[in-house]
Amino acid sequence: MRLHVRIAHSGLCSRRAAEKIILEGRVHVNGSVVNELGFKVTEDDEVAVDGRVITEAKKYTMLFHKPAGVVTTLNDPQGRPTIARYLPNYGVQLKPVGRLDMDTDGLLIVTNDGDLALRITHPRYGLEKEYQAIVEGIPEEREMDRLRRGVMIEGGKTAPAKAEYVFVDEKKMTTSIRITIHEGKKRQVRQMCDAIGHPVIRLTRLRIGPFFLRGLQPGECRLLGKVEMDQLRRMVGLD
Numbered sequence: 522m523r524l525h526v527r528i529a530h531s532g533l534c535s536r537r538a539a540e541k542i543i544l545e546g547r548v549h550v551n552g553s554v555v556n557e558l559g560f561k562v563t564e565d566d567e568v569a570v571d572g573r574v575i576t577e578a579k580k581y582t583m584l585f586h587k588p589a590g591v592v593t594t595l596n597d598p599q600g601r602p603t604i605a606r607y608l609p610n611y612g613v614q615l616k617p618v619g620r621l622d623m624d625t626d627g628l629l630i631v632t633n634d635g636d637l638a639l640r641i642t643h644p645r646y647g648l649e650k651e652y653q654a655i656v657e658g659i660p661e662e663r664e665m666d667r668l669r670r671g672v673m674i675e676g677g678k679t680a681p682a683k684a685e686y687v688f689v690d691e692k693k694m695t696t697s698i699r700i701t702i703h704e705g706k707k708r709q710v711r712q713m714c715d716a717i718g719h720p721v722i723r724l725t726r727l728r729i730g731p732f733f734l735r736g737l738q739p740g741e742c743r744l745l746g747k748v749e750m751d752q753l754r755r756m757v758g759l760d
Contacts, residue, residue, distance in 0.1 A: 524548065524560040527568055532578030532613035532633055547571050578613045582632040582750060584732055585617075588739035589626040589723075593617050604629070607740045618642060619705055627652070627726030628734040631742070640757035641729075647703035648756065651728035652710050656719040659689055659696050664717040668700060674712035680704055682713070695722060730756060 522530075528539035528548070542548055546556045549569045562568060568575050587593060587604060595605045595616065601623070608615050608631060618630040618638045632638055640646055668684040683701035690696070696719070700710055711721045727734050731752060737743065745753065754760055 522562060524550065524555060524562050524568065525558065527562050527577075528570060528575060529635055530577045531568075531575035533570060533575060534614075536635065542570060578633060579611075580632070580634040580637075581611050581613060581615060582630065582634060582637065582745045582753070583608075583615065583742045584737060584745065585629045585631050585742035586734060586737035586739050587621050587626055587629050589624055592623050593620040593629065604631070607742065609742070620707075621726060622708055622711070625711075625724045625726065626739060627724075628729050628732065628737075629726075630729060630732075637754065637757070637759065640759060641753075642705060643757070644704065646757045648730040649701050649703050649728070650705070650726060651699065651701045653687065653697060653699050653725050653727055654710060654714060654721050655695055655697050655723040656714050656721055658694055658719050659691070660698065660717060660719050664719070665698070667717050668713055672713055672716040674706065674709065674716055676706050679706070679709065679713060699727075701728075 525536050525539035525543060528534065528542065529536040533539070534542065540558055543556055543558060546554055547570055548555055550560070550562055551567050585604065585607065590602065592601045592603045594603050597603050604617060613633040615631045615633050616638065618632060618641050621627060621629060630641060641648060665684045665686070668682055671679045671681055680703065685699050687697040687699050700713065702709060710724060714721045725734070732749070
């Protein structure tokens, strides 16, 4: 294992920050300073940062119901509310896997397992993400078909998606539709609805892979159990 990965697995910092710490000469391996990027260590090697021996942190993976009006980050220079205020303190840095924009509520996965996070977001594994959108107007079937086939948005054409009607409110002239994608482009569902001429009024992520939002109130989170973790790891090739 590369040294910067070992440091990141301790929960001390990110891989990028670990590289900086190594270059600053703050890392000792078996008592000797190592400032070489790419240096490899084994489980038997003792690694210390600033004189403190590090151990691999326990891994936590949680489902979190992000409320609308909250930024999907741990720190915000503009002082907006962030998800950090809702996450439990396990002595490690839990990070969101992917993002929901500030005005969108719904399901997020948060974890301190960097390898798992990379797999979840990798297009190769294509975990489905299901959303319920309330949009302006009443889309015609041909417009829904455009969502299913793929539409042009910023960054290119979207992959085929699932799209179905949930409820049409003719009095308010709005429609609730369910959209399932396996990509993660920025503000993708909102851009898709804009592309067919029916902007989103409200957007909620209902599901990621096999995990559903139901049972979680806004701001609540819960740890995934062993059976759930085994299932998730299998789905992203970490079995």
